[in-house]
Amino acid sequence: MCNTTKFIKMLEKRYKEAFERASEERQELILETGIEEFSSKGYEKANINVIAKKCGISIGLMYKYFSTKEDLFITCLQRGMKILDDILDDIMASDDKILVKTEKVIRATCFHSKKNANYIKLYNEIAASKNKEMVDILATAIEESTSQKYITSITQALEKGDVRSDLDPKLFAFFLDNLLTTLQFSYTCDYYRKRFEIYTGIDVNQMDDEQVVSQLLSFIESAFTYEKKKQQ
Amino acid sequence: MCNTTKFIKMLEKRYKEAFERASEERQELILETGIEEFSSKGYEKANINVIAKKCGISIGLMYKYFSTKEDLFITCLQRGMKILDDILDDIMASDDKILVKTEKVIRATCFHSKKNANYIKLYNEIAASKNKEMVDILATAIEESTSQKYITSITQALEKGDVRSDLDPKLFAFFLDNLLTTLQFSYTCDYYRKRFEIYTGIDVNQMDDEQVVSQLLSFIESAFTYEKKKQQ
Amino acid sequence: MCNTTKFIKMLEKRYKEAFERASEERQELILETGIEEFSSKGYEKANINVIAKKCGISIGLMYKYFSTKEDLFITCLQRGMKILDDILDDIMASDDKILVKTEKVIRATCFHSKKNANYIKLYNEIAASKNKEMVDILATAIEESTSQKYITSITQALEKGDVRSDLDPKLFAFFLDNLLTTLQFSYTCDYYRKRFEIYTGIDVNQMDDEQVVSQLLSFIESAFTYEKKKQQ
Amino acid sequence: MCNTTKFIKMLEKRYKEAFERASEERQELILETGIEEFSSKGYEKANINVIAKKCGISIGLMYKYFSTKEDLFITCLQRGMKILDDILDDIMASDDKILVKTEKVIRATCFHSKKNANYIKLYNEIAASKNKEMVDILATAIEESTSQKYITSITQALEKGDVRSDLDPKLFAFFLDNLLTTLQFSYTCDYYRKRFEIYTGIDVNQMDDEQVVSQLLSFIESAFTYEKKKQQ
DNA sequence: GATGAATGAGGTTTCATTCAT
DNA sequence: GATGAATGAAACCTCATTCAT
Numbered sequence: 017m018c019n020t021t022k023f024i025k026m027l028e029k030r031y032k033e034a035f036e037r038a039s040e041e042r043q044e045l046i047l048e049t050g051i052e053e054f055s056s057k058g059y060e061k062a063n064i065n066v067i068a069k070k071c072g073i074s075i076g077l078m079y080k081y082f083s084t085k086e087d088l089f090i091t092c093l094q095r096g097m098k099i100l101d102d103i104l105d106d107i108m109a110s111d112d113k114i115l116v117k118t119e120k121v122i123r124a125t126c127f128h129s130k131k132n133a134n135y136i137k138l139y140n141e142i143a144a145s146k147n148k149e150m151v152d153i154l155a156t157a158i159e160e161s162t163s164q165k166y167i168t169s170i171t172q173a174l175e176k177g178d179v180r181s182d183l184d185p186k187l188f189a190f191f192l193d194n195l196l197t198t199l200q201f202s203y204t205c206d207y208y209r210k211r212f213e214i215y216t217g218i219d220v221n222q223m224d225d226e227q228v229v230s231q232l233l234s235f236i237e238s239a240f241t242y243e244k245k246k247q248q
Numbered sequence: 249m250c251n252t253t254k255f256i257k258m259l260e261k262r263y264k265e266a267f268e269r270a271s272e273e274r275q276e277l278i279l280e281t282g283i284e285e286f287s288s289k290g291y292e293k294a295n296i297n298v299i300a301k302k303c304g305i306s307i308g309l310m311y312k313y314f315s316t317k318e319d320l321f322i323t324c325l326q327r328g329m330k331i332l333d334d335i336l337d338d339i340m341a342s343d344d345k346i347l348v349k350t351e352k353v354i355r356a357t358c359f360h361s362k363k364n365a366n367y368i369k370l371y372n373e374i375a376a377s378k379n380k381e382m383v384d385i386l387a388t389a390i391e392e393s394t395s396q397k398y399i400t401s402i403t404q405a406l407e408k409g410d411v412r413s414d415l416d417p418k419l420f421a422f423f424l425d426n427l428l429t430t431l432q433f434s435y436t437c438d439y440y441r442k443r444f445e446i447y448t449g450i451d452v453n454q455m456d457d458e459q460v461v462s463q464l465l466s467f468i469e470s471a472f473t474y475e476k477k478k479q480q
Numbered sequence: 481m482c483n484t485t486k487f488i489k490m491l492e493k494r495y496k497e498a499f500e501r502a503s504e505e506r507q508e509l510i511l512e513t514g515i516e517e518f519s520s521k522g523y524e525k526a527n528i529n530v531i532a533k534k535c536g537i538s539i540g541l542m543y544k545y546f547s548t549k550e551d552l553f554i555t556c557l558q559r560g561m562k563i564l565d566d567i568l569d570d571i572m573a574s575d576d577k578i579l580v581k582t583e584k585v586i587r588a589t590c591f592h593s594k595k596n597a598n599y600i601k602l603y604n605e606i607a608a609s610k611n612k613e614m615v616d617i618l619a620t621a622i623e624e625s626t627s628q629k630y631i632t633s634i635t636q637a638l639e640k641g642d643v644r645s646d647l648d649p650k651l652f653a654f655f656l657d658n659l660l661t662t663l664q665f666s667y668t669c670d671y672y673r674k675r676f677e678i679y680t681g682i683d684v685n686q687m688d689d690e691q692v693v694s695q696l697l698s699f700i701e702s703a704f705t706y707e708k709k710k711q712q
Numbered sequence: 713m714c715n716t717t718k719f720i721k722m723l724e725k726r727y728k729e730a731f732e733r734a735s736e737e738r739q740e741l742i743l744e745t746g747i748e749e750f751s752s753k754g755y756e757k758a759n760i761n762v763i764a765k766k767c768g769i770s771i772g773l774m775y776k777y778f779s780t781k782e783d784l785f786i787t788c789l790q791r792g793m794k795i796l797d798d799i800l801d802d803i804m805a806s807d808d809k810i811l812v813k814t815e816k817v818i819r820a821t822c823f824h825s826k827k828n829a830n831y832i833k834l835y836n837e838i839a840a841s842k843n844k845e846m847v848d849i850l851a852t853a854i855e856e857s858t859s860q861k862y863i864t865s866i867t868q869a870l871e872k873g874d875v876r877s878d879l880d881p882k883l884f885a886f887f888l889d890n891l892l893t894t895l896q897f898s899y900t901c902d903y904y905r906k907r908f909e910i911y912t913g914i915d916v917n918q919m920d921d922e923q924v925v926s927q928l929l930s931f932i933e934s935a936f937t938y939e940k941k942k943q944q
Numbered sequence: 945g946a947t948g949a950a951t952g953a954g955g956t957t958t959c960a961t962t963c964a965t
Numbered sequence: 966g967a968t969g970a971a972t973g974a975a976a977c978c979t980c981a982t983t984c985a986t
Binding site: 520521522524525604605606607608609610612615616618619620623624627631644646647648650651652653654655657658659661662663665669670671672674675676678679680681691692695696698699700701702703704705706707708 | 752753754756757836837838839840841842844847848850851852855856859863876878879880882883884885886887889890891893894895897901902903904906907908910911912913923924927928930931932933934935936937938939940
């Protein structure tokens, strides 16, 4: 139905038929356990035998469900993507103006960050992946729908005159997402959390979210709205 | 002399004395080879024996130079940091206004990106590291000096009235660096490059840098300069 | 039931669950092979890969059974302790007088020495270990029950007037065990065997055990029994 | 001159001529450093490169002095033997009766134990060595002279009627040395120290030496002196 | 469907010894 | 005499994957 799933489907199934036949609870258990392991240890150090044991299933069965470690990882990632994309979908499907949408996305980022921390960590994991072929596929699956939403929204705003006339919708969408992505990581990934603390002096979990939201919103709002008078 | 080196020094030497006694060419060869391997394969998959072989030295000698794989990695990283920090230092030491500095940094990012791609990839590597203890140390070493420079510049600009009065210098410095960091990665790291292409439709290497520079600059300029009139 | 096992249990299991699931023959094969290697080469020079190969199993499986080389060693040691302790238990559980027990222990030492040589060599191995922490645990596991048996027996003999009144039960138990331990080593460990030959002029294997038994027994008997008249 | 050196010489020099040409201080430094390392780490884990560094000499020079690690170890051992043997020599050279000599040896063991701990640890090290060929040579070098002294003393005492008539001088010398050797180890080697504590309840360093001396002496005295009336 | 025993290549690290200077 | 850079075999340990049951 929605745009999102279309792109996720670009990633073919990476699980075997046996996995589909497993009970939904089991599917969920396996994927959540995998997500937990991959996000806390990283892809290389995560151990598929350990994941199987934590799920209470045999390693043999795990390989009946997934052909390789990579397939398990990708399937875990798809689950995370689905959940995160649904949140974004809800926000972007509305008729709100771009800045209202932006505010909602920022708030969603701050407020959902704890619950979905592991999914976001998986994104961070692939953002550092060195498997070029895989990375291209994943980047497309992850970013294509998001970027379309942002670009479309900005383009419409441009047409309506809601944003300044000299902006390039694609690049501005890109900058917007850069800010949001980094913020997400700052709430969830070790390195970015420390970095946030270095900049602000405050651990992100003790930070007043409202302060972050309002400052980032005003940053983006101004960036989108005001055109420089005539320079030079 | 400058602030930067002070923070780099927070990371003590991670090489052994024997390494200091090696010829400068060899030191350089080892570090560059290490950087090449770590940035292309990632920390886990990089192989010390392979690095040693590529350098034409025995594995035993490698361990005379570095106690562990981690020490070699950190030393490689320090080399990258030194080089990248020097560039930033040059720019930030000037008396230019904040937006001029910003423009210079953006340009430096675009233009130096190819030469220093591997150093930047190392940053990306640690940004995804799961070794909390290490990550905190590295984040401090890497971000502390940069953040200070940005925050100081913005604070001064605020005092001089060069930027709008309602901004929080720390958070705005943070947003600024987020945009620059993501841009850097977009020029160098596989995932971010693909993402850039998804947003803009163009591979970053065939992109007109000037377009990116001017759009990002105008984005930041507006964000920094214009205050919303009356917030309803 | 008996005191002995209580103390052996102080050493928790050092094998993994997979080892328990292996067939008894395999368990025995692995431990006996390990004992053979450790007792003939010493802990440091014994090679896990070699032990695995001699057992006809892969190194990977060996690590499914034991987490580390040390764990394998300790488990081998526990097997040796169990067997040796059972022998001592049988003897000490009787109602015999202390000197009768002593004679039985001496005979057991001489007669069992060939069959159990390797177990005793393991004791010798840890007696020279430099791993303080481990040594304290092992010493306790090995000596605690034996010492209790000796001290209790001597204390009872003291109460009954079977031994002289001026002896310190603890120290005499200690001296007694010193003589027995050294005798054990003399039957089994290279250095002590040579030393025995140097003292007696005869290789321990060609020695008339009866001669050793009677002389040691009369040595201990006199030491335990006769009090010096008036110490000038 | 004395008996002792005769047997020590059975061990040919295990150092190269260059070592003889080194200054006496250096010789001493190297051997004491080696003794410290070998006694604390054990033969296998002691590292010849580390020993060289701790001596402030190059590894190359170390190999000018000693052909192999084993040679260095043996030479260290010889030094320890020389010192310990000299102490024993002084005691055994007197005209004292066997029991007086015994008392002196026991006292020497208790009182010298701290100063010479490392030498004794080396003995413990070779007592667990698995190199049969080496062990035989070392056992001879170490035990031959000691055993002769004890056996001679006891034989003379037997002739003079100072000890009971039914003892076998060789075996009784052997038992005597067993008690003394174990006591030595109890003062110095980790395993035996813990074992002493298990038997007596007291750490050997907080023990009243006089108590140990008097009990051991009375143990040996009775063992040597009193003959069983007629058994059976 | 489900198990888990079994594999073995491959990675990091150590250290006795050599040798050019 | 003295240095210390250099070697590389060998040890311990990990883990994705297979397959007989």
